[in-house]
Amino acid sequence: MNLYKIGKAICTIIFYPLYRIKVVGKENIPKEGPVIICSNHISNIDPPVVGITNQRNLYFLAKEELFKNKVIGGILKRVQAFPIKRGMRDRNALRKGLDILKQNHALGLFPEGSRQKSGDIGKGLAGAGFFALRSNAAIVPCAIIGPYRKFKPLKVVYGEPLDMQSYRDEKASAQVVTDYIMEEIRQLHKIHSKEG
Template identity: 85%
Template sequence: MNLYKLGKFICSIIFYPLYRIKVVGRNNIPSDGPVIICSNHISNADPPVVGITSKRNIYFLAKEELFKNKVIGGILTRVHAFPIKRGMRDRNALRKGLDVLKSNHALGLFPEGSRQKNGEVGKGLAGAGFFALRSNAVIVPCAIIGPYKKFKPLKVVYGEPVDMKEFREQKASAQVVTDRIMEEIRQLHKIHS
């Protein structure tokens, strides 16, 4: 068993009962081909929760600081995470993300860039729009509806893919595309809260 599968198994047996996770719309995630799963970000537990509730193995961007510890960095790398420098344009991370999509894998993004501790859906950074416009990936919005409290229900909702055709044809800006994705996440959050 590889480390990703082992991590998914361990996280599943811990998180599902602890947070009484309910998953809605998992079938909105395509079974194959490039896909970008864009989720709101309310907790450090969001990446493993999205990882265990998705039917695809996901490559996540993670803040560079997490990789400075060799043990943690080694584990993150083996569970398909790769570093991004926050607050600046990180060409290596952008290239790696596009390579993930070109290889028909799933890329997991938290467009807000940092946790929204109030549980609300915040403003997204342009990176999500960049990946959406520079690839042929299907964009799946995801809303995590908390809070993360022991034995209190946590809902993970995967919405229908966001149609990128018009944005790609009009050569829309990355920020405009991110704003649309965040609006989809906001609507999922509102409908399912």
């Protein structure tokens, strides 16, 4: 058993009861083929929570600074995370992400780039749109509805895959596509927040 599977098992045992996680729409995630799961970002715990609430083994982008610590960086690499430089176009990270999708794997993205501690959904960065346009991956929006409080319900909602074909045909800009993805996440969050 690799470290990713071990970590996923441990996080499942801890986080499901601790945050009373409820998952909605897991069936919307394709079981095979390239997938990009795009989620809002409210906590450092988001990556493992997205990781344990779906059946795919995800690769995540993580800020480069985390990899400077040899111990943390070593762990991150073994749980399928890879570094990206913030605030600039990181060609190596973009190439790595596309390679992962070409191999029919699943990529987990937090388009906002940084946590929105208020719980509001911020503007996404163009990277999500880049991956959506340059790959044939299914794009699945995900809304994490918090906040994270011990023994208080946390909801993770997966929407239906988004139709990207018209954007690909029109050669839309990466930012336009990211804005579309973020609006879908925003709508998921709005609808399911009301449902409680």
